[in-house]
Amino acid sequence: MPTKIHPALIGFTALVFIFLVGPLIIVLGAALSDTTYLTFPPQGLSLRWFQNIFEIDAFRRTILTSLQVAVISTFVALLIGIPASYAMSRYRIQLPGWLSTLFVLPVLVPELVLGFSLLKNLAFQFNAPIFLSLIIGHTILILPYVIRVISASLASFDFSIEEAAISLGSPPLKTFFTVLLPNVRSGVIAAFILAFITSVNDVSISIFLTGPGISTLPIQLLAHMEQFFDPTVASVSVLLMVLTVAVMAIVERTLGLTFLAK
């Protein structure tokens, strides 16, 4: 028997949906507009503002930088995050309870504060190169996400499986790679994707750390907006959205989105 849904509930749901998706549709419309200024609804249809992204040298370079920073810092974060999550899950009883809180602290601290602190310390104190600062900053930014996701998938891992392997003659380190990792593989993939998206979309940390010659896509977008108010802004936004949605679609296809919610 089909349940009868109150019309008001349907209306409310529709409103929420419009509220969430509306702005995205406006941006998409604006990006497709054939005008030289941002407008909605689009007047005439054109893809020239998408083409424009790749014609502007700064955008080409920052897209590349953003991808490089995202890939490298995600990789570094996994390299730190996997063993850290492992240790915290494996020795949960022996370790103090506040330790896992400590590892997610960077999420709780306003990112601007983190960015400023990094600027002061990395850039001013140690004179670190911009690219390196970005890698370090983004690694700190995404590490908590990596640890959260991998810890979640380790929470359902039965560590007696690891002991079984050891008792059968497999040394501990080998066991980590041949038994533990294959069983948290989906968690590692999810962490990778979440970290990657977070890094590519980051503004608040990058804005402190980018500098002459090296910038990331979202920062370049802000800089561009200050000078020009043309639909390029919208088309870059759409590009970032498409990238995010594409990555999410891959997760959804391979693992299911419920996975990230775990």
Place this chain on the structure above:
Amino acid sequence: MTKPLSIRNITAHYGQTKVLEDLSLDIAGGELVSLLGASGCGKTTTLRLVAGFLQPTSGSITLGGKDLTKLPAHQRDIGLVFQNYALFPHLSVAENVGFGLKQRGISGEAKTKRVGAMLERVGLAHLAERLPGALSGGQKQRVALARALVIEPPLLMFDEPLSNLDAKLRVDMRVEIRQLQRANGTTSVYVTHDQEEAFSISDRVAIMHAGKIMQLDTPENLYQRPANAFVARFVGFENLVPMKVVARDGAKITAEAAGGVKLTLSLEHFGAIPDNFVLACRADGLAVTDNPGAEGIPATLGLRTYLGRAYQYQSETAAGTLVANGPLSKPLEPGSSAKLVPVPDQCTILAVE
């Protein structure tokens, strides 16, 4: 090539908490010894120390004369069977069983043959390509058993292997485990909290409490002649009555309990009886009778429960509340007076602690 296991003066701590105290245990080659006790008694700790997952604070562990104490876990060559099976979820049944062989550099034809033969023995040859997720509990535990046996370890250890299975399967599996263990003559340590399981499967049982072995003996001896009050209670002696010998007369003694209750006991049955002792009886060991002339402990009967083979009475006596059984043929009413007559076969004498 059966190897004896020797645990000597092991003390172990979890952080500051002492969990085992000066524990020694010798298991002969080919023998199956159970560690039996409530949770927290130290039985699993003992197993994990032997497996090498924990380090003792002091003491030593040797297997067939080889010192294991400092050896890393993966070099100890011990077959382990876990409570929750601990199968590798990403490997097939055959790969699970072959895992230990692979670590020993056995591969190809030789490995396939041994895995095949082992799966045949546990009756799972037809499931070789399945993943563990697609198996029932009993099948999983058979795979775990095969995985531990196939490496032909000199020592097998079981950590509550049957507690996740249902009652019927549990009985079948323990027979199967015992048969495989006998056939291979593998020295074995079996950890369980289930008394029936421990008694039915073991050559000897160590009853543990608070990090110590209270008694290590054959199931028969433990059941009939517990060495102390703890073990007596553990194996079901409900009634522990402290008594004092007041008269000795050849083969008989007369002893008195609190409240002036007097009993005559035969030395023939109990052997030597010290001046102060504890008479330990199961409910079956105190026969309820309404014959006022019987020689027994005078009691006022309380709650009566039906056991199927007898009626059980909570009985108030001058020596305290005792639990005693009476015949089905003659149910007695609560509140009536009766005598509780000790049945020597179901009673034993304990030293005062």
